Amino acid sequence: MNFKLILNIAIHLLRARLKQSIVAAVGVTFGIAMFITLVSFMHGLNNMLDELMLNRTPHVRLYNEIKPTEHQPVFLSEQYKKSVNFISSIKPKDRGKDIYNSKAIIHYLKQDSRIIDVAPKITTPVFFNSGTIEISGVVYGIDAVAEEKLFRLSDYIIEGNISDLTQNNSIIIGKGLADKMMLKRGDILKVTTAKGNLASLKVVGITQIGIAELDNTMSYTSLSTAQKLLGAPKSYITDIQVKLHDITMAPALAKEFSAKFNVDAIDYQTSNSQFETGSTVRSIISYAVGIVLLIVAGFGIYNILNMMIFEKMDSIAILKATGFSGNDVKWIFILLSMVIGAAGGLFGLLFGFIFTSIIDVIPFSTAALPTIKTYPIDYNSTYYFVGITFALSTTFIAGLFPALKASKVDPVEIIRGK
Amino acid sequence: MISKVLETKKLSKFFYDPVKFQVLKEIDMSISSGEFVSIVGKSGCGKSTLLYLLSTMDTDYEGELFINDELVTGKTDKEFASIRNEKIGFVFQFHYLLTEYNVLKNVMLPGLKLGKLSEEEIEYHAMEHLRTLDMHEQALKMPNQLSGGQKQRVAIARALINKPLIIMGDEPTGNLDHKNSNLVFDIFQKLAIEHKQTLLIVTHDNDFATKTNRIITMEDGKIIK
Ligand SMILES: Nc1ncnc2c1ncn2[C@@H]1O[C@H](COP(=O)(O)OP(=O)(O)O)[C@@H](O)[C@H]1O
Ligand SMILES: [Mg+2]
Numbered sequence: 001m002n003f004k005l006i007l008n009i010a011i012h013l014l015r016a017r018l019k020q021s022i023v024a025a026v027g028v029t030f031g032i033a034m035f036i037t038l039v040s041f042m043h044g045l046n047n048m049l050d051e052l053m054l055n056r057t058p059h060v061r062l063y064n065e066i067k068p069t070e071h072q073p074v075f076l077s078e079q080y081k082k083s084v085n086f087i088s089s090i091k092p093k094d095r096g097k098d099i100y101n102s103k104a105i106i107h108y109l110k111q112d113s114r115i116i117d118v119a120p121k122i123t124t125p126v127f128f129n130s131g132t133i134e135i136s137g138v139v140y141g142i143d144a145v146a147e148e149k150l151f152r153l154s155d156y157i158i159e160g161n162i163s164d165l166t167q168n169n170s171i172i173i174g175k176g177l178a179d180k181m182m183l184k185r186g187d188i189l190k191v192t193t194a195k196g197n198l199a200s201l202k203v204v205g206i207t208q209i210g211i212a213e214l215d216n217t218m219s220y221t222s223l224s225t226a227q228k229l230l231g232a233p234k235s236y237i238t239d240i241q242v243k244l245h246d247i248t249m250a251p252a253l254a255k256e257f258s259a260k261f262n263v264d265a266i267d268y269q270t271s272n273s274q275f276e277t278g279s280t281v282r283s284i285i286s287y288a289v290g291i292v293l294l295i296v297a298g299f300g301i302y303n304i305l306n307m308m309i310f311e312k313m314d315s316i317a318i319l320k321a322t323g324f325s326g327n328d329v330k331w332i333f334i335l336l337s338m339v340i341g342a343a344g345g346l347f348g349l350l351f352g353f354i355f356t357s358i359i360d361v362i363p364f365s366t367a368a369l370p371t372i373k374t375y376p377i378d379y380n381s382t383y384y385f386v387g388i389t390f391a392l393s394t395t396f397i398a399g400l401f402p403a404l405k406a407s408k409v410d411p412v413e414i415i416r417g418k
Numbered sequence: 419m420i421s422k423v424l425e426t427k428k429l430s431k432f433f434y435d436p437v438k439f440q441v442l443k444e445i446d447m448s449i450s451s452g453e454f455v456s457i458v459g460k461s462g463c464g465k466s467t468l469l470y471l472l473s474t475m476d477t478d479y480e481g482e483l484f485i486n487d488e489l490v491t492g493k494t495d496k497e498f499a500s501i502r503n504e505k506i507g508f509v510f511q512f513h514y515l516l517t518e519y520n521v522l523k524n525v526m527l528p529g530l531k532l533g534k535l536s537e538e539e540i541e542y543h544a545m546e547h548l549r550t551l552d553m554h555e556q557a558l559k560m561p562n563q564l565s566g567g568q569k570q571r572v573a574i575a576r577a578l579i580n581k582p583l584i585i586m587g588d589e590p591t592g593n594l595d596h597k598n599s600n601l602v603f604d605i606f607q608k609l610a611i612e613h614k615q616t617l618l619i620v621t622h623d624n625d626f627a628t629k630t631n632r633i634i635t636m637e638d639g640k641i642i643k
Contacts, residue, residue: 002530002531002533005527005530005531005533009518012516012518012519013518015518016517016518314514314517315516315517315518317514318514318515318516319516319527320475320499320502321473321475321502321508321510321514322502322503322508322527322528322531322576323499323500323502323503323504323528323531323532323580324499324503324531325495325496325498325499325500326495326496326499327495327496328499328531411475412470412475412476415470415475415510415514415588416466
């Protein structure tokens with residue numbers, strides 16, 4: 001088969017029906033442009049939300065879970081080793097939330113080349129006292145420098161400064177809390193711990209994460225202030241937050257650390273599984289819409305090709321009479337369809353790029369995402385590659401059936417018919 | 419021994435629609451290289467049908483067909499296509515040029531399909547054929563800008579482009595006035611004499627037929643003379 005000749009014939013046939021061909025190509029253009037726009041936009045959103053969660057969530061978190069001891073004393077007994085032992089009414093053991101030997105663990109983790117950095121944290125429930133009312137909440141004792149490095153906390157501080165936490169007995173509270181208790185910077189806030197310790201802390205800042213539940217309950221202090229509040233020693237830490245170079249390694253590393261340090265460990269993927277589902281659904285929607293639009297365009301091409309073949313019966317008969325085989329004729333029409341697909345598809349990519357560029361500059365601001373100013377777009381060459389592949393494969397399929405019909409045209413019938 | 423360009427053995431053809439009907443009845447014939455043969459017969463006697471079988475465009479028949487002493491009956495669609503491309507030049511009653519291409523490209527197309535020569539060489543040969551048919555000045559015109567006689571000359575040039583074993587024509591002058599008919603006949607005769615081109619032409623024009631080497635007369639699906 002002489003590809004150049006076949007393509008040349010396809011293009012000549014197409015030129016004879018230029019208007020219809022353009023209409024068909026516009027259908028493909030529209031489908032591909034919509035696909036590119038949707039996918040880029042949806043993935044932009046996905047990435048933005050991923051980043052949002054990634055910024056706030058450690059890739060691996062080490063902590064102590066409240067749970068019963070796994071190895072009960074009876075398992076150690078020689079006498080009952082071969083028996084099946086039933087133990088009822090086991091109560092969880094109080095190992096304390098403190099991570100044992102946390103200093104050494106942190107030191108060790110910081111050496112690990114797979115890890116970007118580590119941030120220690122103390123999580124403790126408290127009551128915030130406002131007059132006679134007690135509001136339950138959480139205090140996070142953090143290492144301001146490490147926390148800023150890993151989670152860019154300052155992005156969410158709307159008043160004050162993260163470095164103010166280095167002052168003794170200072171606290172940064174959520175906007176919801178501040179509003180409820182009518183607190184502003186410089187005010188004093190009374191805090192009661194679960195064990196009954198009372199402390200007065202100075203409000204040095206206000207955070208707004210954009211999730212009401214968090215903004216209404218949480219607050220940050222320094223590690224030392226939190227330890228003082230709990231009456232705990234200098235080494236007391238309840239969480240070690242780890243950020244990795246490669247997030248996909250999180251589940252494996254969580255297991256490794258858990259075994260090595262004898263603590264509980266949870267990875268990003270496990271703690272955000274519901275989040276992944278949302279991302280997947282958004283991807284599916286954008287692909288589905290793109291495919292549906294292309295199928296519609298495909299039917300358009302199918303119709304136009306059928307019409308063209310009907311009009312070009314004479315030409316088909318002549319080609320066959322002068323030595324083109326059914327296969328050649330088939331490829332002429334498939335290529336004709338794919339030329340429409342390629343032209344329409346390339347314009348579709350171009351328009352898709354233009355549309356996404358327009359969306360990219362539309363202002364979009366939300367309290368939850370202080371760093372985002374415009375709608376997010378993910379410019380990724382993969383989508384363009386997928387787009388053109390879609391365009392070519394749809395037009396190939398749309399062209400295939402009319403082309404098969406054309407290949408079966410009996411020249412004798414046409415020539416006799418005159 | 420003169421080689422046989424075309425030979426049939428008991429060639430029969432049936433049509434089934436609307437009723438079973440035998441158009442061609444066990445036709446035995448042969449055409450030798452360099453012959454200029456005409457087929458005559460009443461309208462409806464099966465001349466066109468025979469020509470479509472001989473040209474391999476219609477492959478639904480009984481009996482055997484030899485081209486250049488080779489049995490071609492039962493070959494594949496692709497093989498028939500290349501036989502038509504390389505060995506047979508066909509001229510129809512209604513010129514049948516591709517309206518999408520100009521005259522020159524129409525003539526070149528079977529040559530490009532064959533792909534034995536470069537595009538430049540094919541173009542050169544196409545121009546030569548157009549020149550001998552006095553059509554070289556119209557080479558860049560589109561088919562719809564030509565008269566019927568001119569179109570038919572272009573079709574002849576196209577039939578010649580791959581130096582076929584045989585040129586077949588189905589009433590190639592049937593749609594032309596007297597002057598143009600003579601012109602086309604002169605072209606065929608010139609090809610036969612000067613180039614030893616084998617020709618098989620169906621015609622209902624007795625003047626035309628008598629001027630050829632041999633006349634095959636058909637009646638009712640049989641060759642009677
Ligand atoms: N497709 C067909 N189906 C049925 N009968 C046909 C068909 N084509 C031709 N015929 C019949 O076959 C006979 C021979 O036709 P044809 O070969 O065209 O005759 P000619 O060319 O000698 O005038 C005619 O009677 C015609 O009606
Ligand atoms: Mg006829």
